[in-house]
Amino acid sequence: MARLVMKFGGTSVADLDRIRNVAAHVKREVDAGHQVAVVVSAMAGKTNELVALCRGADVLHDAREYDAIVASGEQVTSGLLAIVLQSIGIDARSWQGWQIAIRTDGAHGAARIAEIDGSKLIERLEIGQVAVVAGFQGIAPDNRISTLGRGGSDTSAVALAAAVKADRCDIYTDVDGVYTTDPRIVPKARRLDKVSFEEMLEMASLGSKVLQVRSVELAMVHGVRTFVRSSFEDPAAPRIMPNGDPYGTLICNEDEIVEQQVVTGIAYSKDEAQISLRRVSDKPGVAAAVFGPLAEANINVDMIVQNISSDGAFTDITFTVPMADYEKAVKVVEAGRPGYDFEALESATDVCKVSVIGMGMRSHAGVAAQAFKALAEKGINIRAITTSEIKISVLIDAAYTELAVRTLHSVYELDKS
Amino acid sequence: MARLVMKFGGTSVADLDRIRNVAAHVKREVDAGHQVAVVVSAMAGKTNELVALCRGADVLHDAREYDAIVASGEQVTSGLLAIVLQSIGIDARSWQGWQIAIRTDGAHGAARIAEIDGSKLIERLEIGQVAVVAGFQGIAPDNRISTLGRGGSDTSAVALAAAVKADRCDIYTDVDGVYTTDPRIVPKARRLDKVSFEEMLEMASLGSKVLQVRSVELAMVHGVRTFVRSSFEDPAAPRIMPNGDPYGTLICNEDEIVEQQVVTGIAYSKDEAQISLRRVSDKPGVAAAVFGPLAEANINVDMIVQNISSDGAFTDITFTVPMADYEKAVKVVEAGRPGYDFEALESATDVCKVSVIGMGMRSHAGVAAQAFKALAEKGINIRAITTSEIKISVLIDAAYTELAVRTLHSVYELDKS
Numbered sequence: 001m002a003r004l005v006m007k008f009g010g011t012s013v014a015d016l017d018r019i020r021n022v023a024a025h026v027k028r029e030v031d032a033g034h035q036v037a038v039v040v041s042a043m044a045g046k047t048n049e050l051v052a053l054c055r056g057a058d059v060l061h062d063a064r065e066y067d068a069i070v071a072s073g074e075q076v077t078s079g080l081l082a083i084v085l086q087s088i089g090i091d092a093r094s095w096q097g098w099q100i101a102i103r104t105d106g107a108h109g110a111a112r113i114a115e116i117d118g119s120k121l122i123e124r125l126e127i128g129q130v131a132v133v134a135g136f137q138g139i140a141p142d143n144r145i146s147t148l149g150r151g152g153s154d155t156s157a158v159a160l161a162a163a164v165k166a167d168r169c170d171i172y173t174d175v176d177g178v179y180t181t182d183p184r185i186v187p188k189a190r191r192l193d194k195v196s197f198e199e200m201l202e203m204a205s206l207g208s209k210v211l212q213v214r215s216v217e218l219a220m221v222h223g224v225r226t227f228v229r230s231s232f233e234d235p236a237a238p239r240i241m242p243n244g245d246p247y248g249t250l251i252c253n254e255d256e257i258v259e260q261q262v263v264t265g266i267a268y269s270k271d272e273a274q275i276s277l278r279r280v281s282d283k284p285g286v287a288a289a290v291f292g293p294l295a296e297a298n299i300n301v302d303m304i305v306q307n308i309s310s311d312g313a314f315t316d317i318t319f320t321v322p323m324a325d326y327e328k329a330v331k332v333v334e335a336g337r338p339g340y341d342f343e344a345l346e347s348a349t350d351v352c353k354v355s356v357i358g359m360g361m362r363s364h365a366g367v368a369a370q371a372f373k374a375l376a377e378k379g380i381n382i383r384a385i386t387t388s389e390i391k392i393s394v395l396i397d398a399a400y401t402e403l404a405v406r407t408l409h410s411v412y413e414l415d416k417s
Numbered sequence: 418m419a420r421l422v423m424k425f426g427g428t429s430v431a432d433l434d435r436i437r438n439v440a441a442h443v444k445r446e447v448d449a450g451h452q453v454a455v456v457v458s459a460m461a462g463k464t465n466e467l468v469a470l471c472r473g474a475d476v477l478h479d480a481r482e483y484d485a486i487v488a489s490g491e492q493v494t495s496g497l498l499a500i501v502l503q504s505i506g507i508d509a510r511s512w513q514g515w516q517i518a519i520r521t522d523g524a525h526g527a528a529r530i531a532e533i534d535g536s537k538l539i540e541r542l543e544i545g546q547v548a549v550v551a552g553f554q555g556i557a558p559d560n561r562i563s564t565l566g567r568g569g570s571d572t573s574a575v576a577l578a579a580a581v582k583a584d585r586c587d588i589y590t591d592v593d594g595v596y597t598t599d600p601r602i603v604p605k606a607r608r609l610d611k612v613s614f615e616e617m618l619e620m621a622s623l624g625s626k627v628l629q630v631r632s633v634e635l636a637m638v639h640g641v642r643t644f645v646r647s648s649f650e651d652p653a654a655p656r657i658m659p660n661g662d663p664y665g666t667l668i669c670n671e672d673e674i675v676e677q678q679v680v681t682g683i684a685y686s687k688d689e690a691q692i693s694l695r696r697v698s699d700k701p702g703v704a705a706a707v708f709g710p711l712a713e714a715n716i717n718v719d720m721i722v723q724n725i726s727s728d729g730a731f732t733d734i735t736f737t738v739p740m741a742d743y744e745k746a747v748k749v750v751e752a753g754r755p756g757y758d759f760e761a762l763e764s765a766t767d768v769c770k771v772s773v774i775g776m777g778m779r780s781h782a783g784v785a786a787q788a789f790k791a792l793a794e795k796g797i798n799i800r801a802i803t804t805s806e807i808k809i810s811v812l813i814d815a816a817y818t819e820l821a822v823r824t825l826h827s828v829y830e831l832d833k834s
Contacts, residue, residue, distance in 0.1 A: 069496035
C-alpha cells in the first residue's frame with residue numbers, strides 16, 4: 001500500500017471521455033490498494049477562454065477577480081472527475097483550494113503556495129476516499145481565491161504530495177517522459193529513466209515544457225519522488241519498468257541515479273530577445289543602474305554578459321529578456337539613461353538560447369569546449385555564452401536552432417541508447 | 418442615500434456587452450449616492466451547459482459535486498462584473514456564497530438559505546464599495562458549496578436584501594414588470610404598479626415566470642420591498658413612476674396598496690397532468706393512502722379534488738402533478754393498490770390550469786361564479802376546481818388555454834386601464 005498523488009493536465013481532462021480515461025487510471029491504483037489524491041487542471045482550452053473573458057472585461061483587470069474567474073475551470077473538472085469516479089464505484093470527493101486549505105501568499109494571479117493543511121485530506125485518504133483536488137489554485141491571506149500562474153497544477157500536485165506525505169507524485173502528461181531533447185527536432189532523442197532534480201530544474205526553466213519550474217523546485221526541496229508518465233497508456237495495464245516503477249521518467253535525488261551521464265539533455269528556448277548596450281561608461285554600480293529598474297518593472301532578465309573593456313573606460317553589456325517583455329525592457333533601459341551612458345542600444349529578437357545540461361559536467365572538464373567547437377564547425381555564430389555548474393547556454397540566431405540542437409545532441413552521444 | 422440590492426438574471430449578463438450595460442445601471446445608483454450590492458446569475462446558457470456536463474458524467478450524479486460544478490457559472494459572472502465596474506471607476510469586489518457566508522441547509526442541489534451574515538458586506542457597503550454577489554449559491558453545513566435550485570438568484574437577492582437591511586431590492590429582468598396576464602396571449606394585458614406579496618406568491622407559483630416563488634415568500638416574511646423592472650431601460654435615464662419609484666412593479670405589503678382590485682391577474686400553467694381514480698372504496702384514510710406514497714416519492718401534488726360519493730361506498734379522487742412527474746406518479750398510484758382499491762385510473766396530460774388571483778376576493782362574493790359562467794358561455798369544460806382565499810383555479814383542456822385566459826381577463830375588466 002502506498003499513498004499516491006496523480007496529476008492530470010488539461011488535455012488529459014479535455015472532455016468527458018478523457019475524464020473517464022483518467023478515472024480508469026485512478027481505479028487501477030485504488031484497486032491495487034493505494035491511497036489516492038488526484039490533482040486536475042481545467043479542461044483544455046477552458047483557461048484561455050476564461051482569461052479572454054477577463055481581458056474583454058478590462059485589459060487591466062484586477063488580479064483578485066481574475067483569480068475568482070479563472071479558478072472556476074479547475075472547480076468544474078474536479079467535480080466532474082469525482083462524479084465519474086463515483087459512477088464506477090469509487091468513493092471520491094472534490095476539493096477546492098479554499099476547502100483544504102491550500103494557503104498561498106497574496107500575489108494574486110501568480111501566487112506561491114505558503115502552506116497546505118494536509119490533515120483533512122489524510123483523514124479521507126485513510127478511509128479509502130479518493131480526493132480530487134482542483135489544481136492551480138489556493139486561498140490568499142485576504143480569504144480570496146488565488147491562482148498559481150499558468151501551469152500551476154504541477155506545483156499543486158507536488159506541494160500536495162509533500163503535504164500528505166505521499167510516496168510518489170505521478171504527473172500524467174501527453175508524453176511518456178523527459179527526453180534528452182525535443183523529439184520533434186531530433187527523432188533519435190531518448191527518454192530518460194531518471195533525471196536529477198537539479199537537471200530537471202534547468203531543463204524546465206530552459207523551455208522543456210514537460211514540467212513547471214516551480215513544481216521541480218518544490219519537489220527538490222521536499223524530496224518528492226516525481227514521475228512524468230503518459231496518460232495515453234492503457235489504464236488497466238500500463239507499461240512498467242523492470243524495477244517495478246512506472247514507465248516514464250523519475251525525477252529524484254542525484255544519489256538515486258547510479259550511472260551518471262556527463263550530459264543529460266539539450267534544451268532550447270526561442271522565447272528570448274537580446275539587448276546589447278555598446279560602450280557603456282564603465283563605472284562601479286553601472287550594472288545595478290541598468291538592471292535595478294528592469295527588476296522593478298518585473299522583467300525577468302535571463303542571460304547577462306558583461307565584457308571587461310580593454311581601455312577600462314567602457315564596457316559592453318548584453319542580456320536577454322522574454323519576448324513578451326522586450327519592448328518594455330527597451331523603454332526601461334532608454335529611460336534610465338541619465339543614470340548611465342552608452343553609445344548604442346542594439347537588439348535582436350530572432351534569437352534562441354540552446355543549453356547543454358548535465359550533473360556530470362561538474363567533474364568533467366572540456367564539456368563547454370566540445371560544444372563551442374561543434375557549433376563552430378557547423379558555422380553557427382555564438383552571440384553570448386553563460387554557464388552554471390551543470391549547464392552551458394549559448395545564444396544563437398534562431399534560424400540555426402534545429403541544427404544546433406541536433407549537433408549538440410550528437411556530440412554528447414545522446415543519440416546512442 | 419439608500420441601500421439597494423440589484424439583481425440581474427442570465428439574459429442580462431449574457432455577454433460582456435450586456436455586463437457593461439449592467440455596470441451602467443449600477444453606476445447610476447452609485448452616482449446617486451446609494452450603497453449597492455449586486456446579485457448576478459450565470460451567463461445565459463451557462464448553467465444548462467454545466468448541468469449537461471454533470472449529466473454526461475453520470476445521470477445519477479452526486480448533488481454535492483453538481484453544486485461545485487454548477488456554482489462556477491455565477492462565480493465567473495460576479496468576477497467579470499467586478500472587473501467591468503472597476504474599469505469605469507467604481508470600487509467593486511466579487512463575493513462567493515462561502516465568502517460572505519450565505520449559509521444554507523444541507524439539501525445540495527435545492528438548498529434553502531438558513532442564514533446570511535451581512536456584517537462583512539455592510540462594512541464594505543459603508544465605505545462605498547459595491548459588492549457583487551454570486552447568486553444561486555451558498556455554503557452547506559458540510560463546508561461545501563450548495564446551490565438553491567434553478568432560478569435561485571432571485572432568492573439570493575431578496576435574502577441578501579433582508580440580511581443587509583436594504584431599503585429596496587430591484588429585480589432586473591427582460592420584462593418591465595408584472596402584468597395582469599401573459600401579454601403574448603392578451604395584448605391588452607396591463608403592467609401592475611403594485612402587487613401584494615400574497616398575490617405575487619400565487620402568480621409566481623402559477624406559472625408567471627417573472628419571479629421565483631421562494632424569493633416572494635422570503636420577501637413577504639422579511640417585508641423586503643421588491644421591484645420588478647427592466648434591464649433594457651436606458652441605464653443613464655430609466656423611466657420612473659410619478660411617485661419617484663422605479664418604473665416597474667412593486668411587490669409589497671397589502672397595506673401599501675391603496676386601491677385594491679378585486680382581481681389582480683390571470684395566471685396559467687400548462688405544466689400539469691391530471692390523474693383521476695374512479696370509484697375508490699371510500700374508507701377513512703384512503704386519501705392518506707393515496708397521497709402518502711406520492712409525497713414520499715417527492716412528487717408535488719397540486720390540485721386535489723375529492724367528491725363525496727352519493728352512496729357512501731365509493732368516491733372519485735382527482736389530482737394534478739407536474740408533467741415531469743406524471744409517469745412516475747401513475748406507477749406510484751398503481752403500486753399502492755393493495756392499500757386501497759379503485760375501478761379505473763384515468764389520466765390526461767393535455768390539460769392546463771388557469772387561475773384568477775386577487776386579494777379583493779376575500780371580501781367580494783360571486784367572483785368564482787363569474788368565472789364559471791364566463792367559461793361556460795365559451796363552451797369551455799371545467800375538469801376540476803380548487804380555490805383558496807385569494808385564488809380560484811380551474812383545470813381545462815389545454816387547447817382552450819388562450820381562450821380561457823382572454824375571457825377571464827376581460828370578465829374582470831383587467832383590459833381597462
